[in-house]
Amino acid sequence: MTATPAPRARANVAAIPAYVPGKPPVPRDGLTTFKLSSNENPYPPLPGVLEVAQAAAEQMNRYPDMGNAGLYDALARRFGVGVENLSLATGSVALIYQLLQAFCDPGDEVVYAWRSFEAYPIAVAAAAATSVQVPVTGAGEHDLPAMLAAITDRTKVVMLCTPNNPTGPALTQSALAEFIAQVPPHVVVVVDEAYVEFVRMEDASDAIALHRRFANVVVTRTFSKAYGLAGFRVGYAVAEASVAEALRAVSLPFGISHVAHQAAIASLAAEDALLERVEALVAERARVVAGIREAGWDLPEAQGNFVWFALGERTADFAAAADEAGIVVRPFAGEGARVSIGEPEANDRVIALAHRFDPFV
Structure with missing residues (x-):
């Protein structure tokens, strides 16, 4: 008996590229292995936060507060914005999906740097929009003049990832403000600040301040990185009230769990203690960057909790050498490898690998 044809998804769904997550390390006899492939915070949860989560888990038989009132109020106090200017979702990546769903019609264009966050082309394709990828510079930075030139009458959204994942450089506040001032006001400018807490540079960006100046600016941030809640998936956006309302309108009901x-x-509430850990990671980042550069590598400016090796066709060989050393990195075939800042022992192995793997071949 011949089966009837299966239903067919929309044409744009077939064009959605697969997201490739950082793989976990394979256990090795006699060798501690480390996962440096997902930009996770290597510290365990703070005891107070863990106790709150454990207590919340006792209510897992109940639906969460769909309005997330407690977190909205806490974020509004922390950043001096109105609750009406906030939107929550399951990680900042979910907010990007929601924004494209809310603002893009099929065929509308979304401009972003490339290489940048791997989820961008996926989210654009899922919204049936069109990606306009503008190559980063040789230093791994956003080419802002080229991005401005790429804006057309079909452009609905521009996305800026700062610090840029996976290459590492961050945009200055001056450059951001100058760029946004030249973007047509009907075009949404997303400033993705998933790693903002790790930035240590002059004229560091503050996209929330820019949101107060420009009604088309949307800031996305996350609790996954600096706050160490990657497993819980909580992100937030700061935007003009009508934009934030649109994000909430397309959000998944009960998306954020009670825990x-x-x-x-x-x-x-424990931000001071958590940011002490961030300072320790920033210090480790500086040590790792110095050690890698001593080996002769020309690294891009690292402002996130990771470093970028521009390896080209040698990327797979580097990833294999890292595996052999008991560290798992995130390779991007034919381009390079992103390596997260992890535990000191893991970072020592990254430095040692950089010295063994010839940067000049």
């Missing part, structure tokens, strides 16, 4: 909600509130 995640309470852990995020507790993390904000």
Whole structure:
């Protein structure tokens, strides 16, 4: 008996590229292995945050607060914005999906740097929009003049990732403000600041301040990186009230669990202790960058919790050498490898690998 044809998804769904997550390390006899492939915070949860999450888990038989009132209030106080200017979702990546869903019609163009966050082309394709990828510079930086030139009458959204994942450089506040001032006001400018807490540079960006100047600016941030809640998936956007309302309108009901909600509130309350850990990671980043550069590597400016090796066709060989050393990195075939800042022992192995793997071949 011949089966009837299966239903067919929309044409744009077939064009969605697969997201490639950082793979976990394979256990090795006699060798501690480390996962440096997902830009995770290597520190365990703070005891107070863990206790709050454990207590919240006792109510897993109940639906979470769909309004997430406690976290909205806490974020509004922390950043001096109105609750009406906020939108929550399951990680900042979900907010990007929601924004493209809310603002893009099929065929509309979305401009972003490339290489940048791997989820961007996926989210654009899922919205049936069109990606306009503008190559980063040789230093891994956004080419802002080229991005401005890429804006057309079909452009609905421009996305800026700062610090840029996976290459590492961050945009200055001056450059951001000058860029946004030249973008047509009907075009949404997303400033993706998933790694903002790790930035240490003069004239560092503050996209929330820019949101107050420009009604088309949307800031996305996350609790996954600096706050160490990657497993709970909580992100937030700051935007003009009507834009934030549109993001909330297309959000998944009950998307943020009760446990995640309470852990995020507790993390904000414990921010001083958490940011001490961020300072330790920034210090480790400086040590790693110095060690790698001593080996002769020309690294891009690292402002996130990771470093970027521009390896080209040698990327797979580098990833294999890292595996052999008991560290798992995130390779991008034919381009390079991103390596997260992890535990000191893991970072020592990255430096040693950089010295063994000839940068001049």
